[in-house]
Structure formats: C-alpha cells, structure tokens
Amino acid sequence: MRSQAGFYGTCACMIGGLAAGLAGRSWAIGCVLLFCIASLYYTKRSFDDLSIRHRLFILSLTLLSIVYGLACEQMNRTSLPDAMNGRIVEAEGTIVSGIKLDGDRLSFQYRVSKLRTPDARSAYSHAAGRGTAEEDVEEIRDLHEKMQVTIYLESQAEQQEAASWIRGMEIRLTGELQIPSSARNFGDFDYRSYLKKQRIHWQIRMEGMSSIVIKSRPGLSGQLLLGSIDRFRNHLTDLVWSLYDERYAGFMQGLLIGDQQRLPQDLYDQFSDIGMTHVLAISGLHVGVFTAGCFWMLKLLRLTREKIYAVSFALVPMYVLGTGASPSAVRAGLMAMLGLVALRLGRWKDTLRFLLIAAVGMLMVNPYFLYNISFQLSFVVTFGLILLVPRIAGMIRLRSAAISGSLAVTAAAQIFSFPIVIYYFHLLHLLSPAANLLLVPLVSVLILPLGMLSLLLGVVHTALGAWPAAIASLAAEGLFRAVEWTAGWQGLLTIWPRVPFWWIAAYYLLILFLFIGLPRLKGLISRRLLKMLVLLTGSLFISLLLYAQIGDRWRQAGIVSVLDVGQGDAILIRTPHGRHLLIDGGGTFRFGEQEAWRARRDPYEVGKDTLVPLLRRRGIQRLDAVIATHLDADHIGGLHAVLENIPTERILYNGTTKDSAYADRLVHTAREKGIPLIRVSAGRTWQADKDTRLQFLHPIVDQEGNGEAVPEVSDQNGASVVFLLQMQDASFLLTGDIGSAEERKVIDYIQEAGARNVLLPDKRFIDVLKVAHHGSRYSTSDDWLGYWQPAVAAISVGRNSYGHPSEDVLGRLMEHGVKMYRTDEHGEIQFMSSGGKLYLRTKYWGTEGEHP
Structure with missing residues (x-):
C-alpha cells in the first residue's frame, strides 16, 4: 500500500509537471511545485518507510518533467519567417500521415526536406539578419519541417490517382505556403493551435496535381513501413465494402478499421447527440474484443496458457497499428499488453499502476497527447472505471452480479467523462446513460465480434465472410434505429457552456471525496458528522452542476457580437436579462451544378460548422428570436442548421419571398419545427426585455399593405429589415444590405412620422452602426452618416471579389470621424453595455476599451 501510494504520487507529479511546463506559465509551475512539496510532506508523516532520497527523487522527476515540457514547447517553433506567408514555393519531402480523400479535396501531412522559391532564401536571411538579397541563394535545404498539405483536385483522374497514394511516398510539389488560420471568433475552434500541437506551423495549398512529381523508388524508412500498413488497411476497407451494403459499410469501416472518413455525417451526429461516439473510435472496447477473440482462437488450437499470453501479446500491437494507432487505441493496446503481463505474473490487481505507466x-x-481529446477521455474514463466500479457495484447490490456490474460501469463512465464531454462538446442527452447501458453491449457482444469474424473469413473467401456480415448488418440496423429514436428526443438534449478549469478540478475532487474519502471516514468520526459531510458534499456537487448549466444568465450586461462568418452577416445579441437574438446566419456559397465526384461527405457549412458550435459553447439553450434581414444566401444560408439544432421561439423577416433553395429551406424548416414566421415593417417595435427595445425602420409598407415589400422580390437587398436596437444606454443601428436609396427613404419616413407625432427613435446620435451591405460603395451615404452620427462602425466582411468594403465608404466614415472595425481584419467585434458604459473588444489585435 505504501509503495503504491508513492508510485501514484510520483506519476501524478510527473504528469502535472509536464502539463505545467507545456503551459509555460509561472503560476502553473508554482502550483505543481506546491502540490509536490505538500504531497511529500504528507508522505513523510504517513509513510515513514519513504526515505529522504526517495522524496528527493520524486521532486527531481517533477522538476525534470517541468523542464521537459518547457523544452518541448520552446522547440515547437518554425524555422521559416512569417514573410514566407502567401508565397509560391516548390517543396521536396515525404508524406508522413495517412491520406484523407474527400471528394475533390485531398489532404495529408508532409515532411519537407527542401524548399525552393525565387526569393525564399532572401526572405529567410533578411529576417534572420544575414546578408542581402543579392548575396542569397534560392533554396533552403535540410529543413525537416512538417506541413499540412491540401490539394483541390481538378479531375476525376486526379482523384483516382490520389487514392493510390500511401504514407512514405517521396514527392515534389508546388503550391502556396500559408500560415494556418486561427480562431476568428471568441471561443471558436483554433486550427492554428490544433496544428501546432502536432508540431505543424505551415500549410501548403494547391490547385490540381499537375505540378506534383513522385519519386519512383522511395528509400526504405519507418514511414514507408507505415505506408504498407495503410495499403493493408485500404485492402480491408475494400473488403468491408464488398461484404456490407452501403448503409452499413461506412459504419463497419469505422468500427473495424478505425477509419471514419466514409461514415455518414447524419449517423455520426446521432451517435454524438446521445454520447455514443466512443463505440466508433478504436478503444478499450475494441481491443478487449480482439484480445478475447485471440484467446478463444488460440485455445481452439490447444496452445498452452503461456503461449496464448505470448502470442496475444504480439498480436495486440499489430491490431493497434492496423486500426490507425489513435491515442485511445494506443492506450488500450498498452493496457492490454500490460494486462497480459499481469495475468502471466499473477498481478492482475495492479491495473491502476499499469494505467499510469501507459x-x-x-x-x-x-x-502533446495531453491536449488530445481522445487521450483525455480514454485515460480519465479508464481511471474512473478502476476506482468507482467496485464501489458503485457494492452500493447497488442487485441479485445479478452481471446487471450490477453493467450499471456500475455505465455510471462510472458517465460520471468521469461528464466534465470533458461538456467542456469540448457542450451537449449531454439525458437518455445517454440508458443508451450506453442497453446499446453498447449490442456492439461489444454481437456487432463487433461478427464484424471481425466477417473480415477474417472474408480474407479467405468473400462468400465465407458474407454470413457473419449479414447477421452483423441486421444487428447494426437495430442499433441505427435505436440510436435514431433516442436522438429524436431533442427536448432531452441539454446544452452546457464551456466551464472553467477550476470547475473541472473541483468536480473531480468532490467525486473522489464522495466515493472514496467519505467511506474511509466511517468508524473514524460520528455518524452525525458523517451525514453532515455527505449533505455538504452533495450540496456542493449540485451547486457545481447548477453553476455549469446556468452560466452567465444572472449577468446584467448586454452584449452585441458581430460574428466573423466570412463574406456574410451574423450578429448575436444577448440582452441584459439573458434573452438571445440572432440576426442573420451567414452562408456558404455554392456556384452552379457540382460534378458527382467532387461532392464531399461533410462539406464546410457556416451554420453547422461555425454558428451552432459557437452558440452551444456560449451556453445558449434557446433563441428568443431569429431575425432574417433578407433572403440572400450570405444572410440566411447558415440559419437552417441553427433552427435544426437550437430551439427557436420566432423568426422575424421582411415579409417577402424569393425563388431560391436557401429561402425555401428556411421556410420549410420553420414550418417543420413549428416556428412562427412574423413579418416586420417600419413603425413596429418589440420590447425584448425591460432594458432592450427594437424599433423597425424598414421595409416601409403603406397602410394598405402594398408598399415596397412585395410578396416576391428577386433583388432582396433593398427589402432588408433595418432596426434600431436600444439596450440600456447604448444604441445600435442594424442595416442589412440596404442601399443609399433606401437610406434616404428611411430618413424621410422618420421625419414624416415625426411630423405626425408617431413614436420613432428618440436618439439620432447612435453609438454603433452596422455598415450596410459589407461596405458596398452604393450604401452608407454622407446623408446617412450625417443623420445618425455614429461613434463606431462595424463592417461584416470576408474575402470577396466585389471590392467590399469600398474605399469610398471607408473614406466617408473617416471624414465623419467614425471609428471603424472590420471582421476580416479584427475577427469578431464585441460590444458590451454595462453600468452606463459601452465596452469594445475584438478577437484580433487585443482592441479593448470603453465608449461613453
């Protein structure tokens, strides 16, 4: 027991030291050292057999772990200067990852050994302060920099050629060198940080494969060996698709080979909603079934127990490599190998020790595995199973040990995975525990073993593998229907905002104290005191859950966020009393008919890939209103995904229709979800809460209802909804895509209404103007700016070929003394109204301040 405590403490200190070193923050390193010293002091008082030398050894390992983490972070740097960004380069190197082919998009990781460009050396040397452009050569040798390559294929022949590529191939290519993009909105996915944790700092983008030259005879290397494994996996993939119908083949490919590239996205989303994606990733479940299958087959061959252990030990790493060697698969493989050693030596009770060794x-x-979600979930859940399953099973005490064990495993896994799941995915389905309890055995006992058997027999002859494949398909169909039915209970899908790190630490400490600490206090303290501790711990635990669920709803501040969605509009409003409004939803453009071979299984879509995750990350359980300013694709294209995934109270729109797929889909989704479509026009107001009022100024409709907003409008810009948002003491004018003609009509309408004593904006001098039509030169006229006199202008714009924002508009804003912020340069632009002041911050360049 004493040596175990010392070993556990040593491992915990090493992992903590490594994490602090990678973080590179003095406070993190200080916390780890304090924890280490406190642990050693505790150890000294409790276990006198640990010598001073042993304690100093633990402290030394912790310090070495910190130094190792700091050194890894310091060395994780690029050797190329930022000046190389955007340049066309010719690179030579080796493919060092599996090939990902999705429609007309090909991607892989590439180890560059030589980089050549007309001015590459010049830029490199100038940045380093060496020489002049005249003295420099044109290439950089011995670079050894890993890069991410993305190739957009130009023909189906190129797609077929790329399908034959494997890891280890040496190629020469020419493309544009780019710095990976970082998060454009607060809390958004950061692709640059994601690649950095894989030691990648650059990406190469190419159009077509015409400039690629493949080396005919690549040298023998470890990467080429891994490439041979990739080729073997490709053969297994072909076998899966020959054994299973299309409905099941993508699922079985992910389940058996660990390759989810062809898994239907809607099926993955359903598994994700109910918290069952772990069955789709190679993990302990799969390795356990494989190891059990090996035992069974080797036993049929009448091998001795010792030989069965030895052969299984050798086969496990082959299985891990053959399924892609993901962090969860490596963890499970190491645990299985250490478990086999433990069985051979009769030390099976040291499971926790083996987990920490792995x-x-x-x-x-x-x-950098520390940052990998798969690694975190795999080890944390396994740790929870080892610690809690015996204790929870003892609490349940059912007659059937199997049922007690199953319930305990499900409960322990859910309890320990919960903080990580809500931190990264922000979703928890209330039926998730029941789904895992009932459906995971279907996978582990029936579908997975039959699938493995179908591949094993299919290698001999396809007809032999067809029989177990047919049974596995029937079971998979039952699984699909159960998952679809469970995921259909959308009302039980809860959304959780991102929790802070202190919350996660407090959660795990309370769980460990509740299940391990309190039981050990029995007999040491009075029963009354023990009950009080149980009530206190339970109350703290419930308070933590309430804090995580409620988020910042009690915060009395209004926030207007001009989100960066590229060339489009999306504005999120949080009122001082916690109501949420979404103005437009951006859009992903699709031009013309697409050839079938170009179609991607999961193409980027701004609503699904940017807006919905962002709303969930900010803990938005429902939208009180979606306002579609008009029906153009760059304003409503992303709203379909929002309405599908976020409960919405109402949709306010301009009262027109348009002959477009985006408009039809918006209306169809609203009707399907039972969301009322409410027409708004000039003169209407909406009191969102007691401190938030929307006054609509456009479209202007006459009393007979036959005004400018006609039933069907092909050119929607002039029919945009315009409204003045007054929130506490701040005012925002949101303008859609109106032009200067509509601006003049709005001004005239306000002046005429004022003459008729109609209640209209009582504040002409506004704080923030959302510049119309992404800064088009046909909008934001001098008259408009002179009438409203805004202090700040926000321009929602992305990379485009329209010349937005126009130099004319930028010039007019400067002449009127308006401060300008643009999403293409600043990322998300966020305004917060609190305490009578208006605060501003942007995602880039750290622009922060207050505007009276």
Whole structure:
C-alpha cells in the first residue's frame, strides 16, 4: 500500500509537471511545485518507510518533467519567417500521415526536406539578419519541417490517382505556403493551435496535381513501413465494402478499421447527440474484443496458457497499428499488453499502476497527447472505471452480479467523462446513460465480434465472410434505429457552456471525496458528522452542476457580437436579462451544378460548422428570436442548421419571398419545427426585455399593405429589415444590405412620422452602426452618416471579389470621424453595455476599451 501510494504520487507529479511546463506559465509551475512539496510532506508523516532520497527523487522527476515540457514547447517553433506567408514555393519531402480523400479535396501531412522559391532564401536571411538579397541563394535545404498539405483536385483522374497514394511516398510539389488560420471568433475552434500541437506551423495549398512529381523508388524508412500498413488497411476497407451494403459499410469501416472518413455525417451526429461516439473510435472496447477473440482462437488450437499470453501479446500491437494507432487505441493496446503481463505474473490487481505507466510512457514520447481529446477521455474514463466500479457495484447490490456490474460501469463512465464531454462538446442527452447501458453491449457482444469474424473469413473467401456480415448488418440496423429514436428526443438534449478549469478540478475532487474519502471516514468520526459531510458534499456537487448549466444568465450586461462568418452577416445579441437574438446566419456559397465526384461527405457549412458550435459553447439553450434581414444566401444560408439544432421561439423577416433553395429551406424548416414566421415593417417595435427595445425602420409598407415589400422580390437587398436596437444606454443601428436609396427613404419616413407625432427613435446620435451591405460603395451615404452620427462602425466582411468594403465608404466614415472595425481584419467585434458604459473588444489585435 505504501509503495503504491508513492508510485501514484510520483506519476501524478510527473504528469502535472509536464502539463505545467507545456503551459509555460509561472503560476502553473508554482502550483505543481506546491502540490509536490505538500504531497511529500504528507508522505513523510504517513509513510515513514519513504526515505529522504526517495522524496528527493520524486521532486527531481517533477522538476525534470517541468523542464521537459518547457523544452518541448520552446522547440515547437518554425524555422521559416512569417514573410514566407502567401508565397509560391516548390517543396521536396515525404508524406508522413495517412491520406484523407474527400471528394475533390485531398489532404495529408508532409515532411519537407527542401524548399525552393525565387526569393525564399532572401526572405529567410533578411529576417534572420544575414546578408542581402543579392548575396542569397534560392533554396533552403535540410529543413525537416512538417506541413499540412491540401490539394483541390481538378479531375476525376486526379482523384483516382490520389487514392493510390500511401504514407512514405517521396514527392515534389508546388503550391502556396500559408500560415494556418486561427480562431476568428471568441471561443471558436483554433486550427492554428490544433496544428501546432502536432508540431505543424505551415500549410501548403494547391490547385490540381499537375505540378506534383513522385519519386519512383522511395528509400526504405519507418514511414514507408507505415505506408504498407495503410495499403493493408485500404485492402480491408475494400473488403468491408464488398461484404456490407452501403448503409452499413461506412459504419463497419469505422468500427473495424478505425477509419471514419466514409461514415455518414447524419449517423455520426446521432451517435454524438446521445454520447455514443466512443463505440466508433478504436478503444478499450475494441481491443478487449480482439484480445478475447485471440484467446478463444488460440485455445481452439490447444496452445498452452503461456503461449496464448505470448502470442496475444504480439498480436495486440499489430491490431493497434492496423486500426490507425489513435491515442485511445494506443492506450488500450498498452493496457492490454500490460494486462497480459499481469495475468502471466499473477498481478492482475495492479491495473491502476499499469494505467499510469501507459499514460507516462505515451506522454514521454509525445507530451502533446495531453491536449488530445481522445487521450483525455480514454485515460480519465479508464481511471474512473478502476476506482468507482467496485464501489458503485457494492452500493447497488442487485441479485445479478452481471446487471450490477453493467450499471456500475455505465455510471462510472458517465460520471468521469461528464466534465470533458461538456467542456469540448457542450451537449449531454439525458437518455445517454440508458443508451450506453442497453446499446453498447449490442456492439461489444454481437456487432463487433461478427464484424471481425466477417473480415477474417472474408480474407479467405468473400462468400465465407458474407454470413457473419449479414447477421452483423441486421444487428447494426437495430442499433441505427435505436440510436435514431433516442436522438429524436431533442427536448432531452441539454446544452452546457464551456466551464472553467477550476470547475473541472473541483468536480473531480468532490467525486473522489464522495466515493472514496467519505467511506474511509466511517468508524473514524460520528455518524452525525458523517451525514453532515455527505449533505455538504452533495450540496456542493449540485451547486457545481447548477453553476455549469446556468452560466452567465444572472449577468446584467448586454452584449452585441458581430460574428466573423466570412463574406456574410451574423450578429448575436444577448440582452441584459439573458434573452438571445440572432440576426442573420451567414452562408456558404455554392456556384452552379457540382460534378458527382467532387461532392464531399461533410462539406464546410457556416451554420453547422461555425454558428451552432459557437452558440452551444456560449451556453445558449434557446433563441428568443431569429431575425432574417433578407433572403440572400450570405444572410440566411447558415440559419437552417441553427433552427435544426437550437430551439427557436420566432423568426422575424421582411415579409417577402424569393425563388431560391436557401429561402425555401428556411421556410420549410420553420414550418417543420413549428416556428412562427412574423413579418416586420417600419413603425413596429418589440420590447425584448425591460432594458432592450427594437424599433423597425424598414421595409416601409403603406397602410394598405402594398408598399415596397412585395410578396416576391428577386433583388432582396433593398427589402432588408433595418432596426434600431436600444439596450440600456447604448444604441445600435442594424442595416442589412440596404442601399443609399433606401437610406434616404428611411430618413424621410422618420421625419414624416415625426411630423405626425408617431413614436420613432428618440436618439439620432447612435453609438454603433452596422455598415450596410459589407461596405458596398452604393450604401452608407454622407446623408446617412450625417443623420445618425455614429461613434463606431462595424463592417461584416470576408474575402470577396466585389471590392467590399469600398474605399469610398471607408473614406466617408473617416471624414465623419467614425471609428471603424472590420471582421476580416479584427475577427469578431464585441460590444458590451454595462453600468452606463459601452465596452469594445475584438478577437484580433487585443482592441479593448470603453465608449461613453
């Protein structure tokens, strides 16, 4: 027991030291050292057999872990200057990852050994302060920089050629060198940070494969060996698709080979909603079934127990490599191998020790596994199973040990995975525990073993594998229907905002104290005191859950966020009393008919990939209103995904129709979800809460209802909804895509209404103007700016070929003394109204301040 405590403490200190070193923050390192010293002091008082030398050894390992983490982070740098960004380069190197082919998009990781460009050396040397352009050569040798390559294929022949590529191939290519993009909105996915944790700092973008030259005879290397494994996996993939119908083949490919590239996105989303994606990733479940299958087959061959252990030990790493060697698969493989050793030596009770050995070993090889979601979930859940399953099973005490064990495993897994799941995915389906309890055994007992058997027999002859494949398909159909039915209970899908790190630490400490600490206090303290501790711990635990669910709803501040969605509009409003409004939803453009071979399984879509995750990350349980200013694709294209995934109270729109797929889909989704479509026009107001009022100024409709907003309008810009948002003491004018003609009509309408004593904006001098039509030169006239006299202008714009924002508009804004912020330069632009002041911050360049 004493040596175990010392070993656990040593591993915990090493992992904590490594994490602090990678974080590179003095406060993190200080916390780890304080924890280490406190642990050693506790150890000294409790276990006198640990010598001073042993304690100093633990402290030394912790310090070395910190230094190792700091060194890894310091060395994780690029050797190329930022001046190389956007240049066309010719690179030579080796493919060092599996090939991902999705429609007309090909991507892989590439180890560059030589980089050549007409001015590459000049830029490199100038940045380093060496020489002049005249003295420099045109190439950089011995670079050894890993890069992400993306190729947009130009023909189906190129797609077929790319399908034959494998890891280890040496190629020469020419493309544009780019710095990976970082998060454009607060809390958004950061692709640059994601690649950095894989030691990648550059990407190369190419159009077509015409400039690629493949080396005919690549040298023997470890990458080429891995490439041979990739080729073997490709053969297994072909076998899966020959054994299974299309409905099941993508699922079985992910389940058996660990390749989810062809898994239907809607099926993955359903598994994700009910918290069952872990069955789709190679993990302990799959390795356990494989190891059990090996035992069964080797036993049929009448091998001795010792030989069965030895052969299984050798086969497990082959299985892990053959399924892609993801962090969860590596963890499970190491645990299985250590478990086999433990069985052979009769030390099966040391499971926790083996788990920590596997964790430390993997982190010493690659410290950045700490940031990998698969690694975190795999180890945390396994740790929870080891600690809690015996205790929970003892509490349940059912007659059937199997049922007690199953309930305990499900409960322990849900309890320990919960903080990580809501931190990264922000979703929890209330039926998730029941789904895992009932459906995971279907996978582990029937579908997965039959699938493995179908591949094993299918290698011999396809007809032999067809029989188990047919049974597995029937079971998979039952699984699909159960998952679809469960995911259909959308009302039980809860959304959780991102929780802080202190919350996660407090959660796990309370769980450990509740299940391990309190039981050990029995007999040491009075029963009354024990009950009080149980009530206190339970109350703290419930308070933590309420805090995580409620988020900032009690915060009395209004926030207007001009989101960066590229060339489009999306504005999120949080009122001082916690109501949420979404103005437009951006859009992803599709031009013309697409050839079938170009179609991607999961194409980027701004609503699904940017807006919905962002809303969930900010803990938005429902939208009180969606306002579609007009029906153009760059304003409503992303709203379909929002309405599908976020409960919405109402949709306000301009009262027109348009002959477009985007408009039809918006209306169809609203009717399907039972969301009322409410027409708004000039003169209407909406009191969103007691401190928030919307006054609509456009479209202007006459009393007979036959005004400018006609039933069908092909050119929607002039029919845009315009409204003045007054929130506490701040005012925002949101303008859609109106032009200067509509601006003049709005001004005239306000002046005429004022003459008729109609209640209209009582504040002409506004704080923030959302510049109309992304800064088009046909909008934001001098008259408009002179009438409203805004202090700040926000321009929602992305990369485009329209010349937005126009130099004319920028010039007019400067002449009127208006401060300008643009989403293409500043990222998200966020305004917060609180305490009578208006605060501003942007995602880029740290622009922060207050506007009286």
